[in-house]
Amino acid sequence: MDRNDYTDPQCPFCTDQFKETPPVHQVNVTRVVEKLDDDFSRNDYAAAERHLRYWIGEAEQGHDDRGLLSLKNELMGLMRKLGRGEEAQKAAGEALALVDRIGFGDTVTAGTTFVNAATVYKAFGRSAEAIPIYEKAAAIYERELSDGDMRLGSLYNNMGLALADLAVDAAENGRMDEAGEYYDRADAAYAAALRCMKLAESGSQEMAITYLNMADLLSAKYGFDQAEDRIYEYLGQARTLLDDPKLEHDGYHAFICEKCAPTFGYYGLKSFEDELKERAEKIYSENR
Secondary structure (H helix, E strand, O other): OOHHHOOOOOOOOOOHHHOOOOOOOOOOHHHHHHHHHHHHHOOOHHHHHHHHHHHHHHHHHOOOHHHHHHHHHHHHHHHHHOOOHHHHHHHHHHHHHHHHHHOOOOOHHHHHHHHHHHHHHHHOOOHHHHHHHHHHHHHHHHHHOOOOOHHHHHHHHHHHHHHHHHHHHHHHOOOHHHHHHHHHHHHHHHHHHHHHHHHOOOOHHHHHHHHHHHHHHHHHHHOHHHHHHHHHHHHHHHHHHHOOOOOOOOHHHHHHHHHHHHHHHHOOOHHHHHHHHHHHHHHHHHHO
16 A cells, blocks of 8 residues: 555645644554454454554554553553563563653553563563552553453563562572462462453453463462362363353454363373364464
């Protein structure tokens, strides 16, 4: 598509270019995200990246900092999923800087950016740096959101993962008191996540992820042999939630299946791991 197909001719007498503050040309973020969701539903991450980077460029050219913040949030999530750590962390840093530049530091939008950036840092080995950023998000979310809001539940879930990382690291280095504190904090975070997701209208799939995280936490804290019964109890609860016949088998369900499958395989439930992978692939194929 040529740029002239979707922009008006520039008036030669326009004085916008001489203003100290350049005019803002807003990107339609809603439409951009809708197209991204369509790409994700087909598992077409290459198309999603092309689309996203194009509109990031448009937001930068149009001085649309608010739109740019939304798109940088999308970019850091995509780069994290693709395992491209350097690019994900760069996008996270840029998004955090935008929050300060726009003056959004005490808003829900800022909280969401904090969660996304902290999750990127956690994913690429920076859990200690992620925790204070999660805590900044929690201060905003706990004030502004209801207990049944999925964003709050997701925050607690991701914070639990970072705390579990720190607990394992402390235990491996002989700092057992510190490890115990981190394990307890991770337990509390997962319990808070479940409480929120149970109140949410459609939180069952996120609950499944939390139960799997709780199984991993037990295994790390006590060892598989000592915690085997409780681990399989959590795995069973997760499986029941994922097999709920009322769940819509859409692109999001495919993503959840992909995310959960390896954990079932790790604990010896290979057949269910394969079933989840096949379910995800079927959904993606139907959407192509």
